[in-house]
Every structure is written in structure tokens, then in C-alpha cells.
Amino acid sequence: MARLVVDNVSHRFGDLDVLADVSFELGANEILAIVGPSGCGKSTLLSIAGGLLASTQGAVRIGDAPATSLNPLTFVFQDFALLPWRTVAGNIALALEHTRLGQREIEAAVADVLARTGLADFASALPKQLSGGMRQRVGLARALAVRPAILLMDEPLSALDSQTRDLLMEDLERLLEQGNMSVLYVTHNLDEAARLADRAIVFSRRPGRIRAISSAPVAREKRADPAHAEAIARWRAELWSMIRDEAQAADRETIDG
Amino acid sequence: MADGNARNRLAPVPFRGAGFAPGESRLGGAAALVALVAIWQAVSSLLGVSPLFLPSPMAITRALWRLIAEGDLLSQVGISALRIAAGWSLGAIVGLVVGLAMGLFTFARAAGFAIVSALFPIPKIALLPLMILWFGIGEPSKIATIALGVFFPTAISAASGVDSVPRNLIRMAQSFGLPFADIVRKVVLPGAFPSILAGFRISTSIALLLVVSAEMVGAEKGIGAFVLQAGNLMQTDQLLAGVVVLSLMGLAVARAIAALERRFASWR
Numbered sequence: 122m123a124r125l126v127v128d129n130v131s132h133r134f135g136d137l138d139v140l141a142d143v144s145f146e147l148g149a150n151e152i153l154a155i156v157g158p159s160g161c162g163k164s165t166l167l168s169i170a171g172g173l174l175a176s177t178q179g180a181v182r183i184g185d186a187p188a189t190s191l192n193p194l195t196f197v198f199q200d201f202a203l204l205p206w207r208t209v210a211g212n213i214a215l216a217l218e219h220t221r222l223g224q225r226e227i228e229a230a231v232a233d234v235l236a237r238t239g240l241a242d243f244a245s246a247l248p249k250q251l252s253g254g255m256r257q258r259v260g261l262a263r264a265l266a267v268r269p270a271i272l273l274m275d276e277p278l279s280a281l282d283s284q285t286r287d288l289l290m291e292d293l294e295r296l297l298e299q300g301n302m303s304v305l306y307v308t309h310n311l312d313e314a315a316r317l318a319d320r321a322i323v324f325s326r327r328p329g330r331i332r333a334i335s336s337a338p339v340a341r342e343k344r345a346d347p348a349h350a351e352a353i354a355r356w357r358a359e360l361w362s363m364i365r366d367e368a369q370a371a372d373r374e375t376i377d378g
Numbered sequence: 379m380a381d382g383n384a385r386n387r388l389a390p391v392p393f394r395g396a397g398f399a400p401g402e403s404r405l406g407g408a409a410a411l412v413a414l415v416a417i418w419q420a421v422s423s424l425l426g427v428s429p430l431f432l433p434s435p436m437a438i439t440r441a442l443w444r445l446i447a448e449g450d451l452l453s454q455v456g457i458s459a460l461r462i463a464a465g466w467s468l469g470a471i472v473g474l475v476v477g478l479a480m481g482l483f484t485f486a487r488a489a490g491f492a493i494v495s496a497l498f499p500i501p502k503i504a505l506l507p508l509m510i511l512w513f514g515i516g517e518p519s520k521i522a523t524i525a526l527g528v529f530f531p532t533a534i535s536a537a538s539g540v541d542s543v544p545r546n547l548i549r550m551a552q553s554f555g556l557p558f559a560d561i562v563r564k565v566v567l568p569g570a571f572p573s574i575l576a577g578f579r580i581s582t583s584i585a586l587l588l589v590v591s592a593e594m595v596g597a598e599k600g601i602g603a604f605v606l607q608a609g610n611l612m613q614t615d616q617l618l619a620g621v622v623v624l625s626l627m628g629l630a631v632a633r634a635i636a637a638l639e640r641r642f643a644s645w646r
Contacts (some may be wrong), residue, residue: 171553173552194553196550198549198550200546202544202547204547204565206569215564218564219556219557219560247645
């Protein structure tokens with residue numbers, strides 16, 4: 122059953138058409154990657170899906186969230202979006218302070234998510250004291266703390282170096298397996314999409330339209346098996362072949378102004 | 379790879395600079411001040427400059443000591459400090475409320491920036507006669523003049539402080555469903571705080587300037603009146619003693635704001 126339905130969404134900023142007639146469904150416990158050339162409206166779509174931007178046309182609908190969920194739809198941001206004046210624990214607590222939880226429940230929830238994300242020793246650190254990878258772990262921990270039904274991830278690893286990205290991807294796989302969550306994962310990195318996603322939506326250049334929706338050839342839990350490496354690599358190449366010309370055209374468009 | 383002889387012929391790469399990065403030297407600052415006072419003292423003593431035109435630092439120190447011992451100077455400083463406290467508090471509170479509203483609400487922003495831009499450049503001391511007409515020669519006119527001077531930089535710094543809060547932080551708070559009041563209290567205000575403090579730094583200097591000016595125009599007591607009276611009586615050592623006290627007041631306020639910054643904005 123669909124957890125999130127994006128129905129005929131279009132968007133324009135002034136005279137600029139950014140998205141055109143985008144429709145798809147996000148299934149339960151599914152990781153759906155959105156890939157496409159720069160400026161194709163991926164992040165705009167995520168903002169619309171998360172209720173941070175009103176679309177010019179169309180609608181986004183969400184299914185019933187589990188009763189345990191404190192916030193059915195939460196974001197993990199590319200730039201972490203941590204409050205620099207709050208500690209790690211304080212940043213996570215921010216997401217819970219206005220919910221039905223009491224102070225002790227908040228403290229317990231924060232401690233639980235800190236332990237799950239390997240941040241227990243950094244609870245009282247300020248963001249400026251952390252590396253980029255650790256900051257994004259805090260961003261992830263904050264999103265998980267509210268027990269979301271849907272996680273909206275906007276290029277969550279793109280600000281990190283490749284080693285940190287690999288480490289965080291491992292953590293992400295583990296955490297997503299634990300939770301009953303669906304994920305809309307915007308990325309320009311096809312390696313991330315090929316490793317994490319169940320399906321990938323390929324966008325055209327601006328205005329972003331859905332060019333294709335492609336399913337992963339191997340189930341997520343089997344992808345670590347080297348026997349499937351070739352199939353995953355083929356899928357990645359297939360996604361790239363759909364994006365390459367569009368990315369090149371988008372790049373020239375940007376240079377041409 | 380170069381052999382031993384060839385390696386010996388290689389010239390060391392010369393150091394070409396570190397990007398004009400200025401370092402910190404507390405000792406340098408203190409030494410410059412001491413040198414200035416020493417030169418001043420030497421010029422006064424050795425060249426026989428008339429103490430009427432340029433009293434020596436020693437003479438100023440003696441005058442300062444005498445005025446403190448007599449208790450006169452401290453009472454003058456106390457009166458000025460009370461005027462500053464009242465005027466600054468009033469101007470800062472109203473400025474903060476207006477500035478935050480300008481930063482947060484579209485209409486307040488449009489109206490506020492138009493009015494503030496039009497009125498900010500007016501030298502506030504020029505309005506003192508009008509204030510005296512409205513509020514009388516007593517304390518209210520001086521306090522109102524100081525408050526007016528403090529209001530504008532506070533409002534502008536608060537509004538630009540709100541502007542400087544990264545939008546992604548506000549979007550983050552919205553994405554977690556924080557109510558508007560919580561976003562203002564937990565995200566906007568702390569984020570704007572460094573800019574507000576920078577405004578306080580400016581507004582306290584303006585308050586000091588205005589209290590002296592207002593006291594020179596229409597007061598019998600206060601450090602401004604004291605300095606003016608000393609000037610009229612050609613007591614230049616006392617005049618400069620008053621100036622030294624003003625400088626110390628400015629430094630004390632700057633220190634207090636720096637302490638606030640260390641306490642509440644150490645996250646930067």
C-alpha cells in the first residue's frame with residue numbers, strides 16, 4: 122500500500138518551470154531514489170512532498186502513519202541544518218520538545234537514538250566540534266527520533282568526503298533495516314542510488330519530468346553479496362545512460378546562462 | 379631521484395607569505411598606550427607646554443584622584459549612568475520589538491525599513507530642543523533623546539539579525555512541526571543574538587555620546603555638565619579627567635558586552 126502519493130505535481134518559480142506533471146507512489150518500507158541532472162527539480166519536489174513548498178499544481182497525499190509516530194514526515198538535510206548553539210542531544214531534543222512526550226520521555230528517546238546512531242559519547246558536543254559525517258549522523262538521529270513513517274532525504278551524503286560517505290551509507294542501511302520507514306532519497310550520486318534504493322525515478326532536465334522509473338535488479342538485503350555486484354553495476358550504468366545526455370545538456374544550459 | 383651532489387645544488391623554496399593573516403598581540407596594544415602617555419608626559423614636561431592647553435597625564439591623574447576623593451565625580455558619573463540606563467533600556471526594548479517584527483513580518487518590514495531609513499540619519503541631538511518642548515527640561519527629555527538614539531541601531535541590528543538566521547534552520551524547524559512561537563524562541567532569537575549584541579555595542583556608544591551632549595545642553599549634573607563646566611572655568615585638567623572617565627565608561631560597557639558574547643554566543 123502506498124505511503125505517499127505524488128499526484129500530477131508541477132511547479133514554477135516566477136517564469137521558470139521547474140517540475141512538470143510528476144506523479145508516482147512511494148510504497149511501505151520502500152527506498153525510492155530520485156536521480157537526475159543538476160537543477161531538474163529534485164530538491165524542489167522533496168520540499169513539496171514535505172510540505173515546505175506549495176506546488177503550483179497537483180497534490181501530495183500521505184497515508185495513515187503508525188500510532189507510534191510523532192511526526193510522520195521528516196527531513197534529513199544536505200547541509201545538516203543543526204542549530205550551532207545547541208548540543209547534539211539538544212538538537213535531537215528540538216524535534217521532540219513540542220510533541221506529546223514529557224521531559225523524561227524526551228530524554229529517553231534522545232538517549233535511545235544517540236545509542237542507535239553511535240553518538241552516545243557526543244551528546245554534549247556542539248556541532249562545530251564534530252566532523253561532517255558526525256554532523257550528518259546527528260541530522261539522521263534527529264529525524265529518526267520522531268519515529269517517522271516517511272523519511273525525506275535531500276542529498277544527505279553529498280557534503281561529505283567519499284570515505285565518510287561509505288561509512289555513513291553502511292550506517293544508513295542498518296538503520297533503515299531496523300525501522301518501519303519509507304524513504305524518498307534525492308541524490309545526484311548514482312552509486313548511492315544503486316546501493317540503497319529499491320526503485321529509482323529518473324528525471325529529465327528542467328522542467329523535471331519523470332523519464333523512467335526503474336526497479337533494482339537485486340533486493341536490498343542481497344546487495345552486499347559480491348555475486349550480485351555485476352547486476353548492480355549494470356543497473357547503475359543503465360541509470361547513467363538515461364541521465365548522461367540530459368546532464369550534459371543541463372550543464373551547457375547553465376554555462377550558456 | 380636526484381643523487382647526493384644534484385640534491386645539494388637544489389635551492390630551498392623561499393617562504394613567500396601566509397596570506398596577510400594578522401596575529402594577536404595584547405602586549406602590543408598595551409605598549410602603544412603606555413608609549414603614547416609617556417610621549418605626552420615628556421612633551422608636557424620637557425617642552426614646557428602650558429597646562430591650560432595640554433595638561434600632563436600626571437596632572438590629569440592628580441585631578442582625577444582629587445575629584446574621586448571629594449566624591450564629586452562619582453556622583454556625576456552616577457547621575458549620567460542612571461540616565462543612560464533608563465534611555466538605553468527604553469530604546470533597546472522598543473528597538474528589539476520593532477526590529478524583530480521587521481525581520482519576521484512582511485508588512486512590518488516594509489513599513490519599518492521605510493521609516494527607519496528616513497529617520498536614522500537624523501542626528502538625534504538635533505531633536506533635543508523638540509524633546510525639551512515635549513517633555514520639559516528635566517529627565518524625560520534626556521532619556522527620550524538617548525532612547526531615540528538607541529532605538530534605530532537596535533531595530534536595524536535585530537532585523538538584520540533575523541535576516542542572517544540561515545533559512546535552512548527555519549525550514550528544518552518547520553519540517554519538524556515546531557509552532558511559530560517555538561521557532562522564534564528556539565531558532566530565530568538565538569540565531570539573531572550575535573547581530574543584536576553587535577547592535578548593543580553601537581547603541582551603548584551612542585547612548586554615551588547622547589548623554590554627554592544632552593547634559594551639555596540642559597543639565598546641571600552629570601558627566602557632560604561637569605566637563606562643560608570644567609571647560610568654561612578653564613580647568614582643563616578636570617575637563618580631561620572627565621574625558622578619561624567617559625572613556626573608562628565606554629570600555630566598561632564594551633567589556634560587559636564582550637562577556638555577554640562569550641557567555642551566550644560562544645557557539646560561533
